[in-house]
Amino acid sequence: xxxxxxxxxxxxxxxxxxxxxxxxxxxxxxxxxxxxxxxxxxxxxxxxxxxxxxxxxxxxxxxxxxxxxxxxxxxxxxxxxxxxxxxxxxxxxxxxxxxxxxxxxxxxxxxxxxxxxxxxxxxxxxxxxxxxxxxxxxxxxxxxxxxxxxxxxxxxxxxxxxxxxxxxxxxxxxxxxxxxxxxxxxxxxxxxxxxxxxxxxxxxxxxxxxxxxxxxxxxxxxxxxxxxxxxxxxxxxxxxxxxxxxxxxxxxxxxxxxxxxxxxxxxxxxxxxxxxxxxxxxxxxxxxxxxxxxxxxxxxxxxxxxxxxxxxxxxxxxxxxxxxx
Amino acid sequence: xxxxxxxxxxxxxxxxxxxxxxxxxxxxxxxxxxxxxxxxxxxxxxxxxxxxxxxxxxxxxxxxxxxxxxxxxxxxxxxxxxxxxxxxxxxxxxxxxxxxxxxxxxxxxxxxxxxxxxxxxxxxxxxxxxxxxxxxxxxxxxxxxxxxxxxxxxxxxxxxxxxxxxxxxxxxxxxxxxxxxxxxxxxxxxxxxxxxxxxxxxxxxxxxxxxxxxxxxxxxxxxxxxxxxxxxxxxxxxxxxxxxxxxxxxxxxxxxxxxxxxxxxxxxxxxxxxxxxxxxxxxxxxxxxxxxxxxxxxxxxxxxxxxxxxxxxxxxxxxxxxxxxxxxxxxxxxxxxxxxxxxxxxxxxxxxxxxxxxxxxxxxxxxxxxxxxxxxxxxxxxxxxxxxxxxxxxxxxxxxxxxxxxxxxxxxxxxxxxxxxxxxxxxxxxxxxxxxxxxxxxxxxxxxxxxxxxxxxxxxxxxxxxxxxxxxxxxxxxxxxxxxxxxxx
Numbered sequence: 001x002x003x004x005x006x007x008x009x010x011x012x013x014x015x016x017x018x019x020x021x022x023x024x025x026x027x028x029x030x031x032x033x034x035x036x037x038x039x040x041x042x043x044x045x046x047x048x049x050x051x052x053x054x055x056x057x058x059x060x061x062x063x064x065x066x067x068x069x070x071x072x073x074x075x076x077x078x079x080x081x082x083x084x085x086x087x088x089x090x091x092x093x094x095x096x097x098x099x100x101x102x103x104x105x106x107x108x109x110x111x112x113x114x115x116x117x118x119x120x121x122x123x124x125x126x127x128x129x130x131x132x133x134x135x136x137x138x139x140x141x142x143x144x145x146x147x148x149x150x151x152x153x154x155x156x157x158x159x160x161x162x163x164x165x166x167x168x169x170x171x172x173x174x175x176x177x178x179x180x181x182x183x184x185x186x187x188x189x190x191x192x193x194x195x196x197x198x199x200x201x202x203x204x205x206x207x208x209x210x211x212x213x214x215x216x217x218x219x220x221x222x223x224x225x226x227x228x229x230x231x232x233x234x235x236x237x238x239x240x241x242x243x244x245x246x247x248x249x250x251x252x253x254x255x256x257x258x259x260x261x262x263x264x265x266x267x268x269x270x271x272x273x274x275x276x277x278x279x280x281x282x283x284x285x286x287x288x289x290x291x292x293x294x295x296x297x298x299x300x301x302x303x304x305x306x307x308x309x310x311x312x313x314x315x316x317x318x319x320x321x322x323x324x325x
Numbered sequence: 326x327x328x329x330x331x332x333x334x335x336x337x338x339x340x341x342x343x344x345x346x347x348x349x350x351x352x353x354x355x356x357x358x359x360x361x362x363x364x365x366x367x368x369x370x371x372x373x374x375x376x377x378x379x380x381x382x383x384x385x386x387x388x389x390x391x392x393x394x395x396x397x398x399x400x401x402x403x404x405x406x407x408x409x410x411x412x413x414x415x416x417x418x419x420x421x422x423x424x425x426x427x428x429x430x431x432x433x434x435x436x437x438x439x440x441x442x443x444x445x446x447x448x449x450x451x452x453x454x455x456x457x458x459x460x461x462x463x464x465x466x467x468x469x470x471x472x473x474x475x476x477x478x479x480x481x482x483x484x485x486x487x488x489x490x491x492x493x494x495x496x497x498x499x500x501x502x503x504x505x506x507x508x509x510x511x512x513x514x515x516x517x518x519x520x521x522x523x524x525x526x527x528x529x530x531x532x533x534x535x536x537x538x539x540x541x542x543x544x545x546x547x548x549x550x551x552x553x554x555x556x557x558x559x560x561x562x563x564x565x566x567x568x569x570x571x572x573x574x575x576x577x578x579x580x581x582x583x584x585x586x587x588x589x590x591x592x593x594x595x596x597x598x599x600x601x602x603x604x605x606x607x608x609x610x611x612x613x614x615x616x617x618x619x620x621x622x623x624x625x626x627x628x629x630x631x632x633x634x635x636x637x638x639x640x641x642x643x644x645x646x647x648x649x650x651x652x653x654x655x656x657x658x659x660x661x662x663x664x665x666x667x668x669x670x671x672x673x674x675x676x677x678x679x680x681x682x683x684x685x686x687x688x689x690x691x692x693x694x695x696x697x698x699x700x701x702x703x704x705x706x707x708x709x710x711x712x713x714x715x716x717x718x719x720x721x722x723x724x725x726x727x728x729x730x731x732x733x734x735x736x737x738x739x740x741x742x743x744x745x746x747x748x749x750x751x752x753x754x755x756x757x758x759x760x761x762x763x764x765x766x767x768x769x770x771x772x773x774x775x776x777x778x779x780x781x782x783x784x785x786x787x788x789x790x791x792x793x794x795x796x797x798x799x800x801x802x803x804x805x806x807x808x809x810x811x812x813x814x
Contacts, residue, residue: 060462062483062515062777081788146623148634156623170568170626172796269570269628273791288455289572290780291484293462 052304055297065294072298080180081274081282082299087182088189089258089278095185095193096200097253101246103197104204109234111205112212122206129202137266140195144168169268173275186275188268196263200256204249211245212238244317251314255307279303399434402441402715405457405468408736409447421652421670422736429731436722441715451571457707458484467707470716472736473520475510475701476577476771476779482513483777487705491518493717499724499743506769507742510701514596514775520703521720523729524737527769528582528647528698529760530685531673535660536560536642541685543695545611548688552620555642562620564641567794570628572780573787577698577772579645580790584608585696585770586689591786596775598782600789607690613794626795645687647700648760649738657682677756684759686766697767702737740764 059068076082107125111118128136143150146167156165166187173186182189215238223233239246261280264270270277270285277285283303287296408422410430417423426445433443446468448456454477460467462484473481481487494500507522532541536555542548552562565579576591584591589604615621622641625632633653635641639660644650655672657665659681665672676682686695704723706716723732724743730751733741740760741747776782 060484062485064485141629145631146627147640148624148631167623169628170623170795172792269568271569271628271791272626272795273569274788285572285784290778290784291455291458291480292778292781 052297059294072295085277085282091185093257096257099197100200107205108208126202133262134266136199137263141267189276211242215241247317399442401444403468404445405448405471407450425735461486467709469710469712473705479777480779487519489517502745520705522701522703522742524702524733524739526700526739527764529763530645532643532685533639561622561641564625564632564635567625568628569787569791573783576783576786581698581772582687582696586687616794684763694768697769699769
């Protein structure tokens with residue numbers, strides 16, 4: 001026997017469902033609007049990541065691609081070249097970030113004094129930033145070429161830089177002080193740091209100058225009235241106020257230094273020996289010179305993890321900055 | 326309704342975007358219509374000294390670059406070469422090959438009118454390998470033919486980049502005339518032929534005659550004596566590719582010559598590195614002594630081919646490198662001040678013709694044959710090439726007696742792989758005669774005959790050699806021993 005529902009009740013129920021549906025009806029238009037962007041992002045951002053994951057567990061053989069599990073990672077962990085390049089990268093990053101931030105902050109403080117020529121100084125200061133890494137590297141290289149470089153006459157003068165002079169691009173690294181860790185660095189690595197600092201200084205200076213200009217004069221003046229000298233004002237007032245920007249600059253420099261390959265490529269090509277072979281250059285070298293795409297993918301993933309941590313740090317600091325505002 | 330229109334519009338935009346990502350039609354091939362080379366000879370008579378100076382002025386006038394107009398039925402024959410027919414810069418490192426293409430492309434197009442039209446896509450030598458390997462693996466567009474260095478053939482083999490040409494090559498008329506060693510150089514570890522050799526490129530030593538008035542030394546001991554003498558004059562005995570740049574490329578150059586001279590090897594014959602041998606140790610010890618005693622300029626270790634500078638200005642007396650070095654090492658200033666300033670390959674040819682420079686075998690210990698690196702340039706057909714038939718036609722055409730000498734003397738920069746062509750008049754010059762004697766006196770071998778990761782192996786070898794010859798491991802070890810002992814006192 002068929003069970004029937006009383007008509008009025010049924011009508012009420014369907015009417016209420018329709019209302020609910022109408023209320024819950026999703027407006028698909030925004031999704032369609034962002035679909036092209038999502039597709040492009042999937043193609044150029046997400047797919048390469050998955051492809052890198054796939055490559056990292058494969059190795060190329062004459063017969064084709066072969067699944068090797070974690071062998072590529074194992075080979076990287078066991079390679080002395082990777083261990084050494086981690087050391088070079090750490091030294092490079094510390095030197096590059098500390099020098100750039102310190103010099104950038106000092107120059108920003110000077111420019112913040114609003115002299116008549118501040119605009120001209122800022123324009124001049126910005127020149128290195130518009131040069132490509134490769135150009136800057138090639139120019140710095142030409143300056144110190146042994147025997148033929150512009151400064152080689154001074155650098156290779158016996159007596160000024162040791163008994164035989166200094167050949168920046170070919171002098172080997174001194175004997176390491178701490179086991180295998182490549183410290184002190186080779187002259188070429190120090191020179192690479194200096195060239196990279198020169199290149200990045202404008203960006204950091206402008207960033208810090210912008211932050212300094214947000215610091216209220218009243219606060220500075222109050223501190224002076226309270227008897228703080230210039231150094232105390234910088235230490236206890238200025239730096240805490242621009243700290244979030246400094247941290248963002250720090251992460252930005254670290255990310256740039258970690259992934260940049262152009263300057264190394266043009267200036268030292270990882271040499272002399274492997275004394276300037278940083279991780280990014282090693283990655284390029286394994287991938288595009290040795291054509292070992294599997295191992296390069298594994299190294300790329302390892303570098304990506306470090307990058308992700310840095311990005312997460314930057315985002316957290318940026319959020320803190322926004323909250324404090 | 327409105328949403329539907331928006332959706333249609335979005336799909337249209339998406340289709341357009343995807344359409345834009347489709348490969349663009351290949352540009353029409355460019356051919357330089359005419360390049361006029363004028364050599365003007367000026368005689369300047371200086372009355373007082375009765376000396377007649379002859380000044381040669383060489384100018385290159387490029388008249389016009391025009392687009393080739395292929396006949397409608399002609400199919401594009403695409404090549405990737407390290408030369409660029411559109412680059413007319415007389416200072417370009419690759420001017421010889423660039424000029425060769427400008428001369429030869431119209432000839433090929435005429436010979437195969439209505440069938441093929443040659444389109445060359447410039448691919449710099451240091452990016453060519455990565456580009457073709459990636460393109461083949463990705464299933465992207467690949468050329469029908471590519472210039473190949475035999476030293477890289479094992480890497481190509483490992484990546485499945487080139488087609489097996491064995492059967493096809495054996496069926497051709499030129500096969501029986503091919504130099505056996507050239508065929509071996511183009512063969513992969515599986516014995517199959519992956520490139521057709523065009524020019525053999527052995528290594529040699531370029532020598533400034535006046536820097537070695539008693540002749541170039543034949544033994545390492547004599548070389549050390551000469552090194553000391555030259556050092557006393559403020560000069561150097563050798564300059565060579567001593568840096569680790571280009572991923573240890575130097576391992577296959579002068580360092581390999583020396584190692585081979587001492588009877589050493591890198592490759593164990595089974596695809597692995599074998600370095601710690603008495604012969605290799607002796608070779609590296611000799612190199613180390615040369616470097617540590619100051620017989621080699623520092624520029625040798627700067628990379629970027631800057632080691633050539635010391636030979637160009639004759640501050641270094643000898644330069645061990647590939648035979649093809651004549652194309653790149655210019656301008657030259659001889660020890661007596663004579664300048665060879667045409668800034669092209671003729672500088673080296675002229676210096677050799679004048680007796681200022683000569684070619685010599687590498688030094689070798691008593692009883693050993695001088696070492697020499699074997700290499701060849703040739704052509705390969707990538708896997709996935711659209712028109713392999715065009716490549717076959719091209720190879721047969723370029724191996725004809727009418728075409729081959731120009732290629733071998735120009736971009737090939739070596740001896741013809743075709744033994745019959747070696748006997749022709751073009752190869753009876755002082756340069757080729759000297760080079761032939763050097764090769765005959767030497768033991769020319771490949772540095773990495775069975776290793777498939779040639780780049781990785783080169784990097785490992787050159788990294789180790791660099792440390793041993795440039796750094797101070799003996800002092801380091803002595804210091805380490807003393808430090809360890811003293812720390813326990």
